[in-house]
Amino acid sequence: MPEPTSNRRGRLKVYLGYAAGVGKTYQMLADAQELARSGADVVIGYFESHGRTDTILRSQGLEIVPRRQIEYRGAIFEEMDVDAILRREPRVCLVDELAHTNVPGSGREKRWEDVLALLEHGIDVFTTVNIQHVESLNDQVWHLTGIRVRETVPDWVIKEAAEVVMVDATPQALINRLLRGAVYAPEKARRALENFFKEPTLVALREMALRETAHEVEVRHVTPAIFNEPDGAAAPAAEAAAASTERILVYLTVDASTPLLIRRARRIADYVEAECFAVAVYREGELARTPPERRAETERLLNFARNLHIETRTLEGADVASTLVEFARLQQITQIFLSRPRYGPWRWFLARDLVHRIVRKASDMQTVIVADRGPAQAG
């Protein structure tokens, strides 16, 4: 692979939508056409027309870097050709569908990793993504739609973006577009209307996308005065209000609800601008007796946390609750995040439960018991 041609890191621009068909790709192509007209060197690294005529029309005249063909289990798949784009060295590269998972043998597992590689080489990237692919919202999306989205993008990748633009359309307009066959083929459109494209679901997803974009756009740590002070006054960054001193610790166990716990903690940490840690705790000598599968499962969860830029640790101690709380004190943790225990009918003896014991011991910090929210009974 060629070395980075300059020290300049590329700028990432994200077109965020709340569902297929809102017009993300169309908007991205429209902006690219305008850039190309003004003389910028723009190429399409990957784009998916879904057979939509207006989208195809919008791509005309833009150079397309041919995709790379990869054979996997006897079939041919096409992926974005990162090396070819790097050799071509455009100023701006369009990459549709940021959350895509590459076919095995493509080099990098995820398209967002390909995008990071382009940025590292100083290429500006325009990309599209839907709100349901944002990692920390995965559980909310599951709750709203009953669909567990597998292709996700860690929040920090989206935070890399110099610009996030919300591509908005009203749910009614989107449903009409679907009914007219402008989004999917008839059979797929019918199924979509019965599942994902129900109006309340779309409204809820739209609200999520609006709030997410607002959060990305937010001008933080400034007082209103900064907007109107005479120029030459202190730079906004220097006027930063007191930074957050919150530190969040996630207690990680091998449990189906743990990814939800991690995502929720990550999301809250992002909003309150807290440092975020995750720990697994073993009783003394327990680690050696733990079956390899269970250890691997713990490792997988720790790895999941690390992928979301959460620092992880594995601890051992005589008593799990004490070990956890002592570690928290040592690390000046302000909030411990725990999964809500599952209660059977016989579990009235609450005070002995580990979670309840941690809550009691950590009386000098906040303990947050995170709910395990399943899919809503959508009507």
Place this chain on the structure above:
Amino acid sequence: MAEAPEGRPERLKIFLGYASGVGKSFRMFDEARRRHERGQDVVVGAVQPNRSPEIEEILTHLAVIPPQIIDGVPVVDVEAILRRRPRVCIIDGLAYDNPPVSRHPYRWQDAQELVDRGITIIASVNLQYIEEERETVEAITGKHVTQTVPKAFLYGADEIVVVDVPPDSVAGRVAEAGGSPERLALRLSALRELALLLTADIVDRQLETYLEARGMDQLWGAHERILVCVTPRTNAARMIAAARRSAERFHGELHAAYVEQPELSPRDRQALEDNLAAARDAGAKIAMLDAEDFVGAIVEYARSQRITQILIGHSLRHSWWDRLRGGPVDRLIRAAEGMDLCVFPH
């Protein structure tokens, strides 16, 4: 990019921009053009001065009902539009005060009458002209506007579209000139955030209407709703401050609930009053719950308000019975299914 109503009829659609120059009028007229091309009867009831060539071009294809000029001010000719009875009427710029002798004091009321009489209105407005946002916007732009539209009018819209473009692509066009490019970008970002959040609030209201109509209760979306359990305890002020910070960071709602306790000492009564006052100052919606069972009352209230996080103070006093069965905090952890529970230090 929006289309004609083919399902549920829509009566009022608003394009919201965060600053002049972001292109909301163009988006609106572009939709008018597409509706016209699809055979809908579209008329233009009001246009703004200083139109772009693109909008001028679209206007040549549409029927324009000229405004009445009263005291030199253009006023939407409601009478003429009602006589003409189009399916759709475009009103570009909602925030105009009509002269005293007009049919209605404000243009948004003209629009409301047309909606009430069965004409679909598509209108545009800029954030700075929303009455309730005016002060905040003024603090950012330093500019004072006098003619406004109440937020309630926007809440009444069936459809709202936020015209979102990044500041750097409009910086050359926007009217918010003055200051360095950096400061302009900062201002535009702040306005943009406000417009997105306002739209999110309107969309949230729509969602609530759906849920109520369908008898659905909880839907875990992106809107955080934080509930503080207020007691006479002294640390409540810190807990309320923390809850307020959280609500602000998430742009969420803040609630405070107190479950009535019999036989409060005068000192506890005073502490409680102080804590409730602090919650009120923090902008919390206050609920006084009258129930025997603390845990049950809190959980029931939280569900009715679609609360996502409950804050409760850590209690140090434990009776022998609490030791066995768990204290109120333990029981709340158990009962607060579907919500996060934050136990706050003493």
